[in-house]
Amino acid sequence: MSNEFKLFGARNSVEEVEEGQILAPKFDKDGLIPVVTTDYDTGEVLMHAYMNNEALAKTIEIGDAVYYSRSRKVIWHKGGTSGLVQKVKELRIDDDQDCVWMRVEVTGGASCHVGYRSCFYRSVNFSDKARGQEPVELNFEETDKVFDPKKVYGDAPNPTQL
Amino acid sequence: MSNEFKLFGARNSVEEVEEGQILAPKFDKDGLIPVVTTDYDTGEVLMHAYMNNEALAKTIEIGDAVYYSRSRKVIWHKGGTSGLVQKVKELRIDDDQDCVWMRVEVTGGASCHVGYRSCFYRSVNFSDKARGQEPVELNFEETDKVFDPKKVYGDAPNPTQL
Numbered sequence: 455m456s457n458e459f460k461l462f463g464a465r466n467s468v469e470e471v472e473e474g475q476i477l478a479p480k481f482d483k484d485g486l487i488p489v490v491t492t493d494y495d496t497g498e499v500l501m502h503a504y505m506n507n508e509a510l511a512k513t514i515e516i517g518d519a520v521y522y523s524r525s526r527k528v529i530w531h532k533g534g535t536s537g538l539v540q541k542v543k544e545l546r547i548d549d550d551q552d553c554v555w556m557r558v559e560v561t562g563g564a565s566c567h568v569g570y571r572s573c574f575y576r577s578v579n580f581s582d583k584a585r586g587q588e589p590v591e592l593n594f595e596e597t598d599k600v601f602d603p604k605k606v607y608g609d610a611p612n613p614t615q616l
Numbered sequence: 617m618s619n620e621f622k623l624f625g626a627r628n629s630v631e632e633v634e635e636g637q638i639l640a641p642k643f644d645k646d647g648l649i650p651v652v653t654t655d656y657d658t659g660e661v662l663m664h665a666y667m668n669n670e671a672l673a674k675t676i677e678i679g680d681a682v683y684y685s686r687s688r689k690v691i692w693h694k695g696g697t698s699g700l701v702q703k704v705k706e707l708r709i710d711d712d713q714d715c716v717w718m719r720v721e722v723t724g725g726a727s728c729h730v731g732y733r734s735c736f737y738r739s740v741n742f743s744d745k746a747r748g749q750e751p752v753e754l755n756f757e758e759t760d761k762v763f764d765p766k767k768v769y770g771d772a773p774n775p776t777q778l
Binding site: 461465466467468472474477478481488490492494498501502503514517544545546547548549550553555561567568570573575576577578580588589591592593594613615616 | 627628630637638639640642650652658660661663664676679690705713717721728729730740742750751752754755756757776778
């Protein structure tokens, strides 16, 4: 794979980072950069995850979303187990280059390990009746799962941590 | 303001967190939760920021986006200086409840301190000519700034850190 030290520019000045035309990402103290993944056609936020320098380099190289799994501590080619590969149509970086926005097309139509299209399948209930209620109530924005996680992942450990 | 301990539910089981109807957010070891903010009408990702429990409680209470500034270490009612307030139209939480997606309407049409509509005003150049080039080249997706940061922020320190 590409050498990420050649692939990414240096962060020498705020002006270069904010206004320049060289990718110079900032990885946090754990070596990670947050990634927002949206559906290319609908704009829906599908998931929020992380990449390390190797995952970002690999994503740019192959054009599929490659993340870093914090729970499993490995590079993670999304869809390797589930088949739900994300094809990268556009990859954006923010002003200070410490966050990535990826616009993707999803093979199979789902991105969430629970089985929904988006990981963000619930919203805060802001109705008059629910307003001020404690604890805050959630509504389901998606009602039907796209796939059955038990069939797809079998006995693999659930990534959700309490 | 509301007591966030009453506002947020306990995280007792993966099933409750993933499939339940109670908001039970997970704040990281620094007490923060990442937030993806998109334009309600266009779906464009405007910014990626963080909230602590107080900022999330305040956002739900007043319906404007309230973040936690990691550089200034304060609760930050977005638009307090610039007037570019974000009205929250929808607030979603992800499967394991460790990330927030907010759909907002922006007073003044911009969310980025550099002056652009979105913080994500640059994309990786995937053209045939640029492909494989090192370091990776960026294209500007927005060409005109919505406002002049110098006029709006004056001498306030730039939040971008190298």
